[in-house]
Amino acid sequence: MSESIRVAVLGASGRMGTTTVRAVQEADGLELVAALDAGDDLRAVTDAGAQVAVDFTVPSVTEQNVHVLVDAGVHAVVGTTGWDDGSLGRVHDHLLRAPGVGVVVAPNFALGAVLAMSFARQAARWFESAEVVELHHPDKVDAPSGTARHTAQGIAAARAAAGLGSVPDATTQALDGARGADVDGVRVHAVRLRGLVAHEEILLGNTGEMLTIRHDSFDRVSFMPGVLLAVRRVVDRPGLTVGLEHLLGLPA
Numbered sequence: 001m002s003e004s005i006r007v008a009v010l011g012a013s014g015r016m017g018t019t020t021v022r023a024v025q026e027a028d029g030l031e032l033v034a035a036l037d038a039g040d041d042l043r044a045v046t047d048a049g050a051q052v053a054v055d056f057t058v059p060s061v062t063e064q065n066v067h068v069l070v071d072a073g074v075h076a077v078v079g080t081t082g083w084d085d086g087s088l089g090r091v092h093d094h095l096l097r098a099p100g101v102g103v104v105v106a107p108n109f110a111l112g113a114v115l116a117m118s119f120a121r122q123a124a125r126w127f128e129s130a131e132v133v134e135l136h137h138p139d140k141v142d143a144p145s146g147t148a149r150h151t152a153q154g155i156a157a158a159r160a161a162a163g164l165g166s167v168p169d170a171t172t173q174a175l176d177g178a179r180g181a182d183v184d185g186v187r188v189h190a191v192r193l194r195g196l197v198a199h200e201e202i203l204l205g206n207t208g209e210m211l212t213i214r215h216d217s218f219d220r221v222s223f224m225p226g227v228l229l230a231v232r233r234v235v236d237r238p239g240l241t242v243g244l245e246h247l248l249g250l251p252a
């Protein structure tokens with residue numbers, strides 16, 4: 001029988017961290033060896049012999065955590081948001097000097113959300129207009145969500161590959177922000193509402209029709225199958241992987 005994968009969780013006292021700790025403890029073939037939160041020394045990860053660390057912390061610390069983990073030869077599964085081309089590029093370059101170490105950064109681990117993004121990329125080329133609405137609990141610290149940003153970037157890339165121009169928009173904003181954020185030419189709107197968990201609507205429009213792709217996470221357990229999949233796969237996946245779609249065999 002193969003040995004269990006030894007797992008550490010960073011941000012273990014948070015909403016996602018507590019759910020992840022429970023999921024790892026209950027998962028076959030995984031062993032929780034460290035659970036750290038703010039103020040704890042990251043050296044506890046290596047002291048505990050962790051092979052994989054899962055990061056659900058805050059955007060301001062996640063990149064630094066990953067560099068420390070890579071230096072220690074610990075694989076990382078990262079759900080924390082706030083990543084951009086600059087931070088991803090630095091981790092990619094760091095991994096070139098750490099052969100065998102893998103890092104998976106995924107803005108969303110819910111299987112339905114990953115499929116929704118994939119469907120949106122597939123559909124994008126066929127529609128003149130595209131906008132993204134993300135809806136979250138009001139304790140979320142960042143906007144737009146990492147998922148909405150990834151979704152909009154995917155739509156924009158698919159539109160560009162198909163030779164589509166800008167989305168039509170004759171509006172002059174009377175108030176800053178009225179048309180949401182501009183992510184590579186795709187408008188992204190953020191709703192914060194008590195009672196919500198994590199939701200996204202992708203709106204695609206043509207004259208006379210609209211396609212709506214919607215995903216709802218009603219409970220944080222929805223992210224756990226994706227997190228556990230990434231933990232199991234990252235040990236054999238050196239280098240940087242951005243997006244769970246690559247582990248699910250979906251078109252990127």
Ligand SMILES: NC(=O)C1=CN([C@@H]2O[C@H](COP(=O)(O)OP(=O)(O)OC[C@H]3O[C@@H](n4cnc5c(N)ncnc54)[C@H](O)[C@@H]3O)[C@@H](O)[C@H]2O)C=CC1
Nearest residue numbers: 011013014015016037038057061079080081106107108109
């Ligand atoms: N990729 C995905 O599927 C998902 C990603 N997220 C993202 O995960 C992140 C965490 O979300 P929540 O759990 O809701 O936030 P939260 O605020 O409940 O938890 C964050 C935790 O990180 C801790 N923390 C802060 N600095 C730390 C440090 N230096 N070392 C260790 N722990 C530290 C905090 O004390 C807190 O316990 C956010 O960026 C969120 O957007 C959330 C849900 C799903």
Ligand SMILES: O=C(O)C1=N[C@H](C(=O)O)C[C@H](O)C1
Nearest residue numbers: 081107108140145146147198
């Ligand atoms: O903060 C959250 O809750 C979530 N954050 C991630 C994001 O910003 O995309 C994933 C999911 O939307 C929940």
